[in-house]
Amino acid sequence: MTATTAQTASVSVEYIRYRVPADRTADFLAAYTRAAPHLAASPHCVDYELTRCEEAPGHHILRITWTSTADHLEGFRESGLFPGFLAEIRPYIEHIEEMRHYAPTPVRGKGAAIPSLYDWAGGADAFSRLTTAFYDKVRKDDLLAPVFAGLAPEHAEHVALWLAEVFGGPPEYSRTRGGHTHMVAKHRGRGITEPQRRRWVNLIQDAADEAGLPTDAEFRSAFMAYVEWGTRLAVYFSGPDARPPAEQPVPRWSWGAVLPYEG
Structure with missing residues (x-):
């Protein structure tokens, strides 16, 4: 299996809404603190978060992202991790108001509070400088020059559009070239x-x-994570036994560890 087949399309988000009496909230949070390692250890759990209402402190929502609803119900609940989890939270089951699974929809996005890698890098000009400098080096390199021999003059521009879109810029590559x-x-x-x-x-x-791209550790680690992922896929898909992937969008990379086709 390659990274292009990462299982993200079937994720299921479980929401459990609690209304806990004020005199039990401290014990409730302590119980979930003890229960959390059982969730974290499950290969079916993607992530989880327990939030508390600011306006009504007794109201809590537990969000758990599962690899699928079936993996939750038939995997986690039938595993050796579930009894320990249940033992911690059992006293609060009576305070559950809702417990359901939800499927993600296409309506999602990120706000402007955290800049995209594209904006942090300096926008379109930065990626244009990057590919110009890169292909100038490639043409002079004895190992890579044969691989890129005969490329169209606009190739560097196309790769700049690709990288810009990957790192959160406008979808120009998708619009003009494909996914x-x-x-x-x-x-x-x-x-x-x-x-x-x-x-x-x-x-x-x-x-x-x-090209003057940012040198801070956060940006460069995210940048190089994509470079490693992309170049390893390039090796695989350039080989004789590679199977072409199904139609997929341009991956979107962000800060930290993310799955390229998340959502």
Whole structure:
């Protein structure tokens, strides 16, 4: 299985709404603190969060993202982790007002409170400088020049659009070129080797320095996480046994550890 088949489409979000008497809220939070490791240890649990209402402090909502509803009901609840979890929260079951599973919808997004990697990098100009510097290095590199021989003059511009969209910029690559499957097709049959991939990674880092991309640890770690993911897929899809992926959108990368097709 490759990263392109990460199971994100079938996730199920469980919401459990509690109304806990004021004199029991401290014990309630303590019980969930003890129960949480059982959730965290489950391979079916993606994440979880317990929130408390500011206007009505007795109201709490537990959100648990499961890999699927079936994985919750037939996986976690039938596993050895469930009895320990249940033992901690059993005294508060009587305070549950709702316990249901919800499926994600396409209506979602991120606000402007946290800048995208695209904005943090400096926008379209930054990615244009990056690919210009990178392909200038590629053309002079004995290991990579043969791989990129014969590329169209506008190739660097297309890759700049791709990277800009990946890191949170406008969907110009999708609009003018296509999605992830289109990019994958550009690598079919090229037989990219691991030494060539490593050289690509090194040169893109050098180009990022030359282009003046941010050097803070948070940005560079996210940037390089995508570079590693993308170049390893490129090696796979350039090989003789690779199967072309189903039609997929351009991945969207963000700060921290994320799944590229999350949602």
